[in-house]
Amino acid sequence: MTSISQRVTGFVFSRGAGFLPFADAATPELPLSRLLRLSLFQVSVGMALVLLVGTLNRVMIVELNVPASVVAIMVSMPLFFAPFRAIIGHRSDTHKSVLGWRRVPFIWQGSLVQFGGLAIMPFAILILSGQGEMHVPVWIGHLAAGFAFLLVGAGLHTVQTVGLALATDLAPKESQPKVVGLMYVMLLFGMIVSAIIFGLLLTEFTPGRLIQVIQGAAVATLVLNTIALWKQEARRPSRLLTEEERNQKDPTFQESWAAFVQGGSAIRRLVAVGLGTAAFSMHDVLLEPYGGQILHLSVSATTKLTATLAVGGLLGFALASRVLSRGFDPFRMAFYGALVGIPAFLAVIMAAPASQPWLFVVGTSLIGFGAGLFGHGTLTATMNLAPKDQTGLALGAWGAAQATAAGFAVASGGIIRDIISSWGDQSFGPATGYIVVYSIEIVLLLAALIAMIPLLRTKATVPSRGDTPASDIRHSVVPADA
Secondary structure: OHHHHHHHHHHHHHHHHHHOOOHHHOOOOOOHHHHHHHOHHHHHHHHHHHHHHHHHHHHHHHHOOOOHHHHHHHHHHHHHHHHHHHHHHHHHHHOOOOOOOOOHHHHHHHHHHHHHHHHHHHHHHHHHHOOOOOOOOHHHHHHHHHHHHHHHHHHHHHHHHHHHHHHHHHOOHHHHHHHHHHHHHHHHHHHHHHHHHHHHHOOOOOHHHHHHHHHHHHHHHHHHHHHHHOOOOOEOOHHHOOHHHHHOOOOOHHHHHHHHOOOOHHHHHHHHHHHHHHHHHOOOOOHHHHHHHHOOOOHHHHHHHHHHHHHHHHHHHHHHHHHHOOOOOHHHHHHHHHHHHHHHHHHHHHHHHHOOHHHHHHHHHHHHHHHHHHHHHHHHHHHHHOOOOOHHHHHHHHHHHHHHHHHHHHHHHHHHHHHHHOOOOOOOHHHHHHHHHHHHHHHHHHHHHHHHHHHHHOOOOOOHHHHOOOOOHHHHOEOOOO
């Protein structure tokens, strides 16, 4: 029996990793165990996102009777910090720490900010709703809740931007597409697992249970991010810097941004990212209502749509990761993702007049698949084309364009649907508002395709950063294990 167990164990360790998604992203310099540990920061980000746009959204409106307009404003607060991702990325590129780190201080500071926001959030929400036992003016609750949501948004944007930059530093050039896929699979994993856990813990809602759940998420954020950071980034203390390096003046953000956008292709890439992300995000709050109100699907059936969308996204990430690792043009991958989105939204639109729920399900899964291809392609292109020593700036600009576009698109989708639905005679009855939004998403996808065409015609050249591995002496004079 012992020999059989040893053979089985040996097979799992030698061959089993080949059956794991993105296991081939591992390299001798960045083994799978270290890569998975690093990706835990994405789990904490996913957990915060579920709290912000999912669990707390429902709890505040249903259990605490907070007006939906107030909830919408609170949930949108993290959006205000999204445009600053480029500045955060730039600062992490040029930061000189006494301990010899560039990325770690920013991820740690972001974790602490996110922890602080989550720590005060439940008390602020209870005061805002009038459910707390403290006799405090409600306007203080509004201010405190807004501040808490802003802190969480600032923390998660900082952690994700600099965390992805650190992953880029550590990953060899040829494995970066697979590392991107793994990072976003872990983000989806964190969102799915967190949603299940929060749902179970809040089945019997009480104010005390809400405090426990949110503050438990705050503690989990610190624990996950600490484990993720442990011995990841190599140090180069200031005592090992040359005199020239000590006296070297770092470029300002304006100078770095001017170098980044030189030639115009960077701006075109960001425009394409914004248009495509808006197209794949405008329906986020409308898919389930569309299925319930128009196609008369049950609550259980519409709830499964989120899983369908996530599965489609995972398949898109998996395919993109495998194909891009073989040298495929990431812009072309993003282009194909936008192309897939057009028939996907057409299927969702046709599901109403044809009264065919299966068209709706197929369209939803294709939306997720197309979004996975598009997101992976644009992010991989951003990583590959980042100028030397500007990885953080490039990823921050990508994240700022994506987050800002997604936030405005989601808000616009709900507003447009309500405005159209309030009109009188409508061609498709109650479905008209939804169909208008989905049609706008198709137009945005066409605009993204047009923006990407010049990028396809020009053969992108990989900057010199790719010729110098992350283990270059500039970052690894002192080993990470030191």
